[in-house]
Amino acid sequence: MPTVNLLEYLNSRTLVDIDTYSAEASKEIGHFQDATGNQLEMQAEIVKPSRSAVLKRSLALATTIHPQFANLSLEELAVEVVGIELALEVVQNVYGNVHVMINPSYAYNTEAIVANAKRLHLICQIIDPDFDTSRLVTKIPTTWEGMQAARQLKQSGIKTLATTLFSMEQAILAGEAGCISISPFVHELKTETYKGYKDSNPILGVCVQAQQFYRQNSLPTRVKACVTLSIDELIMLAGVDALTIAPTVLKELAATERPQEELEGMSLFAKTAKATEAVSYPSYIDSESGYRVNFAAREGGKAQFKTAQAISLFCDARTAVELYVKSQLEDSSYTPITL
Numbered sequence: 560m561p562t563v564n565l566l567e568y569l570n571s572r573t574l575v576d577i578d579t580y581s582a583e584a585s586k587e588i589g590h591f592q593d594a595t596g597n598q599l600e601m602q603a604e605i606v607k608p609s610r611s612a613v614l615k616r617s618l619a620l621a622t623t624i625h626p627q628f629a630n631l632s633l634e635e636l637a638v639e640v641v642g643i644e645l646a647l648e649v650v651q652n653v654y655g656n657v658h659v660m661i662n663p664s665y666a667y668n669t670e671a672i673v674a675n676a677k678r679l680h681l682i683c684q685i686i687d688p689d690f691d692t693s694r695l696v697t698k699i700p701t702t703w704e705g706m707q708a709a710r711q712l713k714q715s716g717i718k719t720l721a722t723t724l725f726s727m728e729q730a731i732l733a734g735e736a737g738c739i740s741i742s743p744f745v746h747e748l749k750t751e752t753y754k755g756y757k758d759s760n761p762i763l764g765v766c767v768q769a770q771q772f773y774r775q776n777s778l779p780t781r782v783k784a785c786v787t788l789s790i791d792e793l794i795m796l797a798g799v800d801a802l803t804i805a806p807t808v809l810k811e812l813a814a815t816e817r818p819q820e821e822l823e824g825m826s827l828f829a830k831t832a833k834a835t836e837a838v839s840y841p842s843y844i845d846s847e848s849g850y851r852v853n854f855a856a857r858e859g860g861k862a863q864f865k866t867a868q869a870i871s872l873f874c875d876a877r878t879a880v881e882l883y884v885k886s887q888l889e890d891s892s893y894t895p896i897t898l
């Protein structure tokens with residue numbers, strides 16, 4: 560039976576994105592479509608000795624531009640500068656966009672999210688005036704407030720991705736809000752951060768349904784599935800618009816061959832391609848109570864729980880990054896450079 564390389568197989572059916580803030584990792588394993596990062600990855604990255612120059616540069620810039628953003632603490636601004644600096648490094652190794660998440664502690668505050676996304680764009684222009692900011696996508700938690708922010712940001716020409724997404728209700732809302740893409744978390748984020756923790760209901764099916772919904776309703780939103788926990792799940796999702804994959808898993812895929820026929824038989828998308836009947840869903844964008852009631856009921860309340868849990872884990876990581884940055888700013892050996 561002819562075998563095929565798993566990375567080549569996925570690449571032939573799906574756009575493959577790299578999930579990292581590590582420029583070294585993205586350089587090492589070659590070019591992918593888009594890059595994405597999050598607060599957990601930022602937390603892991605900035606403590607690396609190899610990142611000390613980026614950190615120093617970010618602290619210096621944050622100190623210089625702080626008067627323009629006086630309503631923010633210096634450390635909050637510095638974390639945003641670090642996020643953009645890391646993003647501008649990894650974007651060198653991808654063909655498409657780079658994704659940066661807004662401060663997750665604003666997940667339930669439309670006004671603060673809009674201001675945060677605009678600030679990230681401004682910081683990006685300050686750091687690299689030549690960078691094409693249409694390649695910068697801001698990641699927004701899929702809350703009601705977040706999606707109202709995405710709707711406003713679209714009017715300002717700022718692209719958004721709906722992250723921490725666990726249900727069709729959120730997928731519909733994100734599509735109607737004009738997000739260019741969504742990140743369904745196949746498993747709860749906690750499965751990545753706590754050894755042995757398991758999600759009893761992974762949402763592979765939502766990835767398929769959401770993509771079908773967008774196509775059937777001519778919405779341009781694309782599905783970028785993430786937080787898969789096995790190679791088999793990635794193979795089952797071949798055919799989704801995009802897969803967001805960590806560098807270690809990309810390497811494993813690149814080193815593995817399996818029979819093509821076996822892989823094709825596993826695809827959830829090939830199976831649904833045969834189902835032609837359109838499913839009808841309610842519209843949510845102008846119906847806050849309708850959205851909230853249906854989202855709260857999804858999975859007996861678990862979709863709402865999973866979303867809140869993921870936001871909270873990202874908030875914890877964000878706080879840790881801020882504390883680290885603050886400790887660096889307070890280090891007596893730190894001398895701000897005027898840029």
Ligand SMILES: O=C(CO)[C@@H](O)[C@H](O)[C@H](O)[C@H](O)COP(=O)(O)O
Nearest residue numbers: 578595596597722742751785786805
């Ligand atoms: O936020 C997004 C997509 O919106 C992703 O970065 C998502 O959080 C990640 O896939 C998960 O956190 C898993 O990341 P990792 O542990 O594989 O680095």
